[in-house]
Amino acid sequence: MSSARNSPTGHGDVSKPSPLAGVRVADFTWVWAGPHCTQQLAHLGAEVIRVESTARPCVTRMLPPFADFEPGPNRSGYFNQYNQGKRSLTLDLKHPDGLEVARRLCAASDVVVENFAAGVMERIGLGYDVLQRLRANVIMISLSGYGATGPDHDKVSYGPAQVPLSGMSSLTGYRNHPPMHVGVSYGDPTAGLHGAVAVLAALLHRARTGAGQHIDLSQWETSIVVLADALIAQQLTGRPPARDGNRHPRMAPHGIFPAAGEDRWIAITAEDDEAWRRLAVQMGRPELVADPRFAGLAARKDNEDILEEIVGAWTATHEPDALTARLQGAGVAAHTVATNRDLSESAHLEAAGAFTRQPHPEVGQRQHLGPPWRTTRLASRATSAAPCAGADTDDILRTVCGYDDPAIARLRAAGTLT
Amino acid sequence: MTAAGPLAGIRVLEVGELVAAPYAGKLMADLGADVVKIERPDGGDPARRRGPFPGDAPDPECSGLYLYLNANKRGITLDLTSPDGRATLERLAARTDILVHDVHPDEMSGCGIDYDRLCAINPGLVLTSIAPFGLRGPHRSYRATDLVSWCAGGLATLNGDVERPDLPPLKAFGDQAGYQAGLNAVIPSLAALFARPLTGHGDHVEVSVQECVAGILELTFEYFPYCGLVASRLGAKPIQPLCFMECRDGWIFVCCVEEHQWQRFVELMGSPEWASLEIFETRLARGKNFDALRIFLQEWCRDQSVQELYEAAQAQRIPFAPVSTMGDLLASPHLAQRGFFAELALPTGSVRVPGAPYRSSVAPWTLRRPAPRLGQHTDEVLRELGAELADGTR
Numbered sequence: 151m152s153s154a155r156n157s158p159t160g161h162g163d164v165s166k167p168s169p170l171a172g173v174r175v176a177d178f179t180w181v182w183a184g185p186h187c188t189q190q191l192a193h194l195g196a197e198v199i200r201v202e203s204t205a206r207p208c209v210t211r212m213l214p215p216f217a218d219f220e221p222g223p224n225r226s227g228y229f230n231q232y233n234q235g236k237r238s239l240t241l242d243l244k245h246p247d248g249l250e251v252a253r254r255l256c257a258a259s260d261v262v263v264e265n266f267a268a269g270v271m272e273r274i275g276l277g278y279d280v281l282q283r284l285r286a287n288v289i290m291i292s293l294s295g296y297g298a299t300g301p302d303h304d305k306v307s308y309g310p311a312q313v314p315l316s317g318m319s320s321l322t323g324y325r326n327h328p329p330m331h332v333g334v335s336y337g338d339p340t341a342g343l344h345g346a347v348a349v350l351a352a353l354l355h356r357a358r359t360g361a362g363q364h365i366d367l368s369q370w371e372t373s374i375v376v377l378a379d380a381l382i383a384q385q386l387t388g389r390p391p392a393r394d395g396n397r398h399p400r401m402a403p404h405g406i407f408p409a410a411g412e413d414r415w416i417a418i419t420a421e422d423d424e425a426w427r428r429l430a431v432q433m434g435r436p437e438l439v440a441d442p443r444f445a446g447l448a449a450r451k452d453n454e455d456i457l458e459e460i461v462g463a464w465t466a467t468h469e470p471d472a473l474t475a476r477l478q479g480a481g482v483a484a485h486t487v488a489t490n491r492d493l494s495e496s497a498h499l500e501a502a503g504a505f506t507r508q509p510h511p512e513v514g515q516r517q518h519l520g521p522p523w524r525t526t527r528l529a530s531r532a533t534s535a536a537p538c539a540g541a542d543t544d545d546i547l548r549t550v551c552g553y554d555d556p557a558i559a560r561l562r563a564a565g566t567l568t
Numbered sequence: 569m570t571a572a573g574p575l576a577g578i579r580v581l582e583v584g585e586l587v588a589a590p591y592a593g594k595l596m597a598d599l600g601a602d603v604v605k606i607e608r609p610d611g612g613d614p615a616r617r618r619g620p621f622p623g624d625a626p627d628p629e630c631s632g633l634y635l636y637l638n639a640n641k642r643g644i645t646l647d648l649t650s651p652d653g654r655a656t657l658e659r660l661a662a663r664t665d666i667l668v669h670d671v672h673p674d675e676m677s678g679c680g681i682d683y684d685r686l687c688a689i690n691p692g693l694v695l696t697s698i699a700p701f702g703l704r705g706p707h708r709s710y711r712a713t714d715l716v717s718w719c720a721g722g723l724a725t726l727n728g729d730v731e732r733p734d735l736p737p738l739k740a741f742g743d744q745a746g747y748q749a750g751l752n753a754v755i756p757s758l759a760a761l762f763a764r765p766l767t768g769h770g771d772h773v774e775v776s777v778q779e780c781v782a783g784i785l786e787l788t789f790e791y792f793p794y795c796g797l798v799a800s801r802l803g804a805k806p807i808q809p810l811c812f813m814e815c816r817d818g819w820i821f822v823c824c825v826e827e828h829q830w831q832r833f834v835e836l837m838g839s840p841e842w843a844s845l846e847i848f849e850t851r852l853a854r855g856k857n858f859d860a861l862r863i864f865l866q867e868w869c870r871d872q873s874v875q876e877l878y879e880a881a882q883a884q885r886i887p888f889a890p891v892s893t894m895g896d897l898l899a900s901p902h903l904a905q906r907g908f909f910a911e912l913a914l915p916t917g918s919v920r921v922p923g924a925p926y927r928s929s930v931a932p933w934t935l936r937r938p939a940p941r942l943g944q945h946t947d948e949v950l951r952e953l954g955a956e957l958a959d960g961t962r
Contacts, residue, residue, distance in 0.1 A: 169760055182786065186784075194756065194759040210787070218794070226787075299927075300906040301901055305887075307887060307889070308825060311887050311889035314812065315889040316897075317892040320893050320894070323738070329891050333724075333725075333727030333740075334785060334786040338786075344926065345926075347595055354578070357762065361930060363931070364929040370903075371925035372925040372926075374908075374922050376747040377742060378637075378922050379618070379620060379636065381898065382620050385919045386623070405736070406719065415725075417718075417720075419713040419715055481711065485717075485719050489722065489725050490790075490791055498705040501705040501706060502701070502702045502705030504782070513794070519779065523753070523775045525760070525772065525773055526772040
């Protein structure tokens with residue numbers, strides 16, 4: 151594994167080329183949205199250099215779960231999941247010499263990514279105009295809560311707030327119950343992934359035209375694009391789709407049903423009459439198929455309460471994984487409502503190659519999720535764990551920013567590299 | 569300026585239904601790629617039957633979900649289960665940069681989607697296969713709807729009414745697993761294209777929808793490998809207030825993560841006596857005593873207006889957010905001023921849909937063409953291909 155660290159990009163898989171080998175990313179992001187964006191680039195083989203501060207460490211370094219319950223900035227599973235294969239440079243950007251290091255880093259980088267509040271990069275002297283002077287074809291992407299323009303651009307945004315702000319919460323909930331969250335700061339990864347798409351398109355554009363660009367991404371907007379059908383419904387029918395639990399306007403049954411065991415559940419959906427027939431047969435209730443209450447989608451939707459009661463009474467006595475296998479074997483779309491433990495112990499995900507276990511100096515070889523894609527001819531995942539804070543500072547200063555050892559020692563003595 | 573977009577000149581074939589592959593195709597079409605969507609002749613993409621429809625009247629050419637996901641593409645019909653259809657697919661693939669599809673793994677070869685075969689025809693092709701459980705592993709043949717993927721990926725487990733263990737875990741609105749899959753599919757596909765001048769070949773990219781969902785569980789997946797703990801939607805949140813409150817004209821998200829945010833909010837409420845109670849002193853204490861806190865907060869919020877409270881909190885740098893309705897978004901001066909919405913023409917009238925969620929300094933986003941009518945561009949594309957219009961391929 152140490153050889154991967156010493157390869158030109160720090161991330162080479164010797165047997166297969168990485169698609170973004172040779173692309174360097176200066177990563178000024180933190181929390182989740184920005185790191186999720188640069189995580190994609192790191193998996194694709196870009197050299198991603200996280201610029202961090204020990205005085206103000208990334209929020210996720212300080213959040214649980216900590217390995218074996220022992221807190222520490224390098225021990226968070228949250229940070230280590232979303233920063234695989236990146237390198238870490240600690241720097242005091244408030245110090246003029248620290249800013250100079252950052253400028254040299256940007257001058258040597260193809261892509262600069264940041265998710266500070268709108269305007270912060272300009273204030274500290276790393277705005278797009280400055281970066282463009284340092285490197286004419288630089289690609290810069292800013293992922294802010296509301297975007298860099300518009301009357302609300304100055305508002306503050308936290309990850310969990312994007313779910314209600316986007317309208318997702320007003321559409322999510324049990325029938326006749328209040329609006330609900332979705333369980334994670336959904337706006338963050340959605341912004342990060344759209345950001346990664348934009349960066350890759352910009353790299354292709356640069357390869358063709360030689361020109362860089364600045365991308366002003368609004369997390370509010372990336373959270374809305376996945377709700378377009380509700381926006382259209384509002385305009386075409388005069389009302390938004392009603393909060394309706396786990397139900398679906400064109401499928402029934404379509405729900406999450408109790409399974410045997412404490413807080414165990416199974417999702418079952420019948421896409422059409424044929425799927426419903428197969429389900430009824432599995433339930434040992436073939437007579438339900440001809441039952442006028444359930445003959446055809448319209449009838450099943452009209453009688454969905456009783457339909458769900460019947461299905462739920464049947465599922466409640468079955469272990470969810472065994473029932474999943476049985477229903478899938480009969481061609482019914484169903485799956486255990488997986489917990490994090492189910493995923494971690496999944497023989498399917500293990501066999502499919504979903505997990506990575508890279509050595510890490512403080513937490514050992516922990517199980518993480520790699521990228522959700524496999525490739526055949528190209529390498530497609532980071533080959534090192536998330537970095538300890540500042541682990542690569544000296545090497546980056548020497549090999550990327552052009553400082554010699556005495557200069558590095560002076561910077562360190564002055565407290566700039568913290 | 570390249571008004572055509574950063575992916576101008578890139579050719580994409582999409583064999584997609586509902587959201588996953590169509591959203592991947594849309595992302596590339598919106599960035600300027602020439603995307604040709606292949607639909608089955610008998611009814612086309614099921615998104616055509618999803619709606620929403622004008623006046624709730626079903627019409628396969630007026631489904632809102634379809635019109636949104638397939639604008640900026642051309643559409644052809646091809647029966648991929650017929651030898652002629654597969655032959656046409658191969659001729660199209662010969663001149664294609666990226667072929668993205670969400671045909672189920674068990675049906676891929678029957679539809680002519682076979683990497684070895686297509687690669688022999690076009691070594692530079694990037695074939696991107698989106699499958700509910702990927703192309704490898706014992707569950708590769710499993711079927712999924714969007715709800716099933718959301719649950720298999722572990723996200724549904726994290727949401728639901730904290731106080732009602734009898735109610736099931738709750739999905740998020742819409743086909744969110746599909747959107748996540750579409751996004752994740754584009755990333756390695758464009759990267760493979762970026763590498764092609766150096767490597768001289770394309771690649772086969774396999775995307776698992778289950779893994780796309782599992783990859784966004786925030787901090788919860790690692791609770792098991794790091795601490796042996798199982799995450800659940802049940803149980804109180806450690807930090808409060810981070811909750812929805814009902815105002816006189818809607819709902820607001822009350823969000824005080826840092827102590828100074830809470831203190832400013834208390835001032836904003838006029839420093840009521842209850843706020844100085846010891847049980848509300850720290851964010852952890854407020855989490856522990858949320859049952860009491862909620863009653864006080866709800867009583868105060870009930871008289872407020874969402875917009876006024878949102879603006880007042882934001883003026884103090886407290887990150888509150890409204891629980892926006894669709895009407896709120898359509899009326900937002902901020903979104904309007906950023907030019908976020910685009911006007912999509914319908915047979916009668918038009919609707920506003922989201923445009924690009926980012927502004928680029930070089931390539932303005934444009935709605936170049938509406939979504940195709942079923943088979944609208946079949947002749948045009950086949951003419952381009954110089955193919956014979958044999959019966960059975962129309």
